Amino acid sequence: MSTSTSKSRHTTSTPARRHLALGDILSMRNVSVVLLIAYFAVFMAYPIFKAFAGSLHEWNPLTDTYNWVGLDNFAQVLTDSLFWKSIWNTAVFSFFSILFRVVIGLALAMLLTSKLVKAKDSLRGLFYMPTITPLVAVSFVWMWMFDPQFGMIDKITGLDISWLNDSKWAMPAIIIMTIWKDFGYATVLYMGGIMSLPKDVYEAVSLDGANKWQTFRSITLPLLRPTTLLIVITSLISYLQAYVQILVMTGGGPGTDTYTISYLIYDQAFQKYNFGVASAMSVILFALTGVLTLLMFKASGDNLEETR
Amino acid sequence: MKRNTIASVIVTALLFVLAAVTIIPFIWMLVSSFAPNSEIVKLTGGVFPTPSTIDNYINIQDKFNFLRLFANSLFVASLKTLLIIYISAVLGYVFSKLHFRGRNLLFGMVLATMMLPWAVTIIPQYDMMVQFGWLDTYRALIIPGLVSGFGVFLFRQSIGGISDEIIEAARLDGASDWRIFHQVVLPMSRNSIAALAIFTFLWNWEDYLWPFLMITDDDKQLLSVGLKMFSGQYGTDYGGLFAATSVAIIPVVIVYMCFQKQFIAGIATGSGK
Numbered sequence: 001m002s003t004s005t006s007k008s009r010h011t012t013s014t015p016a017r018r019h020l021a022l023g024d025i026l027s028m029r030n031v032s033v034v035l036l037i038a039y040f041a042v043f044m045a046y047p048i049f050k051a052f053a054g055s056l057h058e059w060n061p062l063t064d065t066y067n068w069v070g071l072d073n074f075a076q077v078l079t080d081s082l083f084w085k086s087i088w089n090t091a092v093f094s095f096f097s098i099l100f101r102v103v104i105g106l107a108l109a110m111l112l113t114s115k116l117v118k119a120k121d122s123l124r125g126l127f128y129m130p131t132i133t134p135l136v137a138v139s140f141v142w143m144w145m146f147d148p149q150f151g152m153i154d155k156i157t158g159l160d161i162s163w164l165n166d167s168k169w170a171m172p173a174i175i176i177m178t179i180w181k182d183f184g185y186a187t188v189l190y191m192g193g194i195m196s197l198p199k200d201v202y203e204a205v206s207l208d209g210a211n212k213w214q215t216f217r218s219i220t221l222p223l224l225r226p227t228t229l230l231i232v233i234t235s236l237i238s239y240l241q242a243y244v245q246i247l248v249m250t251g252g253g254p255g256t257d258t259y260t261i262s263y264l265i266y267d268q269a270f271q272k273y274n275f276g277v278a279s280a281m282s283v284i285l286f287a288l289t290g291v292l293t294l295l296m297f298k299a300s301g302d303n304l305e306e307t308r
Numbered sequence: 309m310k311r312n313t314i315a316s317v318i319v320t321a322l323l324f325v326l327a328a329v330t331i332i333p334f335i336w337m338l339v340s341s342f343a344p345n346s347e348i349v350k351l352t353g354g355v356f357p358t359p360s361t362i363d364n365y366i367n368i369q370d371k372f373n374f375l376r377l378f379a380n381s382l383f384v385a386s387l388k389t390l391l392i393i394y395i396s397a398v399l400g401y402v403f404s405k406l407h408f409r410g411r412n413l414l415f416g417m418v419l420a421t422m423m424l425p426w427a428v429t430i431i432p433q434y435d436m437m438v439q440f441g442w443l444d445t446y447r448a449l450i451i452p453g454l455v456s457g458f459g460v461f462l463f464r465q466s467i468g469g470i471s472d473e474i475i476e477a478a479r480l481d482g483a484s485d486w487r488i489f490h491q492v493v494l495p496m497s498r499n500s501i502a503a504l505a506i507f508t509f510l511w512n513w514e515d516y517l518w519p520f521l522m523i524t525d526d527d528k529q530l531l532s533v534g535l536k537m538f539s540g541q542y543g544t545d546y547g548g549l550f551a552a553t554s555v556a557i558i559p560v561v562i563v564y565m566c567f568q569k570q571f572i573a574g575i576a577t578g579s580g581k
Binding site for chain 2: 040051108116134142180283
């Protein structure tokens with residue numbers, strides 16, 4: 001039907017016009033947008049819908065069960081002490097990882113952009129090494145570094161700590177490894193931020209006789225707030241989802257001491273095949289991520305208003 | 309003047325010491341990969357084992373068909389990186405320079421996927437791949453991850469910075485959007501391509517859970533999953549494990565070195581401004 005109408009239109013139009021009409025239909029805009037929407041529907045919208053639906057079912061692919069249970073999965077998750085322990089572990093892990101990532105990243109970026117430092121490119125390349133190496137591989141390297149028998153950390157520091165097998169030290173060990181892995185990303189973003197700061201403001205304050213620390217506190221830090229916000233939010237989102245270092249280094253142990261929310265979901269879904277319960281947890285994680293991100297945007301927005 | 313030079317030397321030296329501390333794990337790994345197991349687990353002696361052999365590298369190939377896994381990972385990660393860069397660039401152009409109803413809504417949805425935890429989609433997608441019969445194929449590894457919110461965002465920022473006049477001029481010459489994109493916009497996006505290449509290659513190279521779920525055939529398996537399996541099977545063959553991890557890290561370092569120059573500029577345009 002539609003082909004016949006377009007054909008009749010073609011015959012009445014000039015050759016140039018015909019070319020344009022076909023080009024119009026297959027234009028970059030139309031092709032990309034249609035493909036994107038189709039792709040999005042299949043690989044994003046449907047899975048999200050299915051995750052919500054699945055969270056309301058008893059769902060196990062091994063036994064081929066898919067039975068409606070209403071909110072039972074959520075009730076089970078929210079009364080499970082391991083879930084709350086995992087939430088707490090995730091909070092501790094995320095807080096310290098983000099804090100040190102931001103502080104180390106900013107400090108290094110300030111140094112690496114200062115006029116005093118030479119060979120900036122090589123230094124930046126070295127500091128960035130951990131960030132561009134694969135997490136599974138470096139998790140192994142750190143697992144061995146923390147080994148009480150031959151690991152280099154105990155050998156260098158002279159400590160006798162069985163890091164990953166000690167419930168007091170396992171989480172700090174994972175946090176240390178994560179900070180090492182990730183500070184380079186913050187450093188590079190801060191360097192980008194610092195280099196794009198307006199020069200004239202600094203000339204004005206140096207005439208006012210402000211010292212370096214005052215300049216940093218009252219000018220640099222506030223001007224870098226968008227960069228800080230970007231780092232904190234992207235870090236938060238990725239740390240809420242972190243599981244690889246835990247899977248490799250401790251397997252959630254000792255006991256359940258290094259379970260995080262995403263490791264718990266992995267465990268429920270792909271060790272125990274409780275897809276329904278795992279879906280309920282992932283819906284909660286999704287909501288948590290959304291709320292925390294929005295809160296952070298809002299808090300920083302208010303701050304920006306105040307400083308004006 | 310003199311005082312500044314001294315301060316400069318001290319600060320630079322201090323930073324090099326910190327940089328050395330940062331990369332010590334890699335050096336330790338590399339040195340250990342050339343040491344026999346007895347030397348690695350030795351209780352006495354220095355921090356670094358004495359390197360003396362390349363047996364570890366030969367052994368991992370014999371025991372584990374390491375090169376096969378390596379080639380598989382290289383193929384999947386490279387192909388996926390190319391596709392993601394191209395698709396991100398196309399969508400970046402569409403979202404920054406072309407106009408249509410619902411553009412902001414659609415872009416917002418693509419951006420929102422960056423916030424979406426893997427845990428939400430992985431179970432339904434796993435189920436979907438089983439239904440499609442895509443298990444044990446590279447289709448399952450490549451197709452579900454082709455639209456990258458980060459990539460689209462990066463290209464929308466950088467292509468948005470290209471002046472409309474250049475694009476209008478090309479359009480007046482009769483060039484279609486496809487042509488403008490390929491001949492004008494894409495060559496001007498080197499920095500974003502570099503930044504995205506580094507990250508995308510890394511993310512796909514290190515991806516663990518998805519290939520672990522999708523691929524069961526040992527000949528098709530990827531390196532990061534292989535590494536974990538290797539440690540499960542030969543947990544005490546530390547020399548072999550050190551050698552395997554060393555080889556797993558090298559390709560991403562090479563990709564990084566290739567693109568390092570453009571990379572910083574690419575990141576700077578993608579953020580904060």
